[in-house]
Amino acid sequence: MRDSDIHAMVRLIQKEITQWKEPIVGVVANQSRDPFQVLIACLLSLRTQDHTTAQACQRLFSLATDPTSMGQLSLPQLERAIYPVGFYRTKAKQIRLICQKLIAEYNTDVPCDLEDLLTLPGVGRKTANLVVTIGYGKPGICVDIHVHRISNRWGYVKTRNPDETEKVLRAKLPPRYWIRFNDWLVPFGQNLCRPLSPHCSQCPVSEYCSRIGVTSSR
């Protein structure tokens, strides 16, 4: 697959996207690009439905929107605020630890460096890249399960490891597509190029796709 193919594909996908619901990180980004709120929203969104994450964000941010005040909330308070999301106990603990670390080591600021972000508890490569791109508007590649699945399905990358997918995309994908790639592929993956039974007959880029791992299609 050549660069010109990717160019054509994202153009085709972009046309479809306007009719689809925006992913939660996009919604949060429109409401606030504050890196701390982006970070917390991304943490809450892990393995959790969009509308559930939105609910939890609303409840939590009504109590506190910065590391200092959020760090003063008790664990039960945090758990109650974010309760609807999956893994709420783990996430509540991680939020406390993150607030403490930001206060102690980063003067209450969220770092914009990828390696620094990765030292925060509960922050992996996907979350860290979201903070860099949405919170700071810097180039980054966020590989979630959709980006991973679709990149492999196309044959653009070939690996079972999402971290490896990120490396390959960094090497192959033209930098002007880095940030938007995730924005395009997430709604595309949620609505059309689904994990099971993708709607290949309606797909605008099916001619480019090698359908690796596709077992059925409608």
Add this chain to the structure above:
DNA sequence: AAAACGGGGGC
């Protein structure tokens, strides 16, 4: 009722 599903951490 069972499986799939939005990552990350600890070992």
Add this chain to the structure above:
DNA sequence: GCCCCAGTTTT
């Protein structure tokens, strides 16, 4: 590599 973390949607 393997297992745990929790709630919702799909099959």
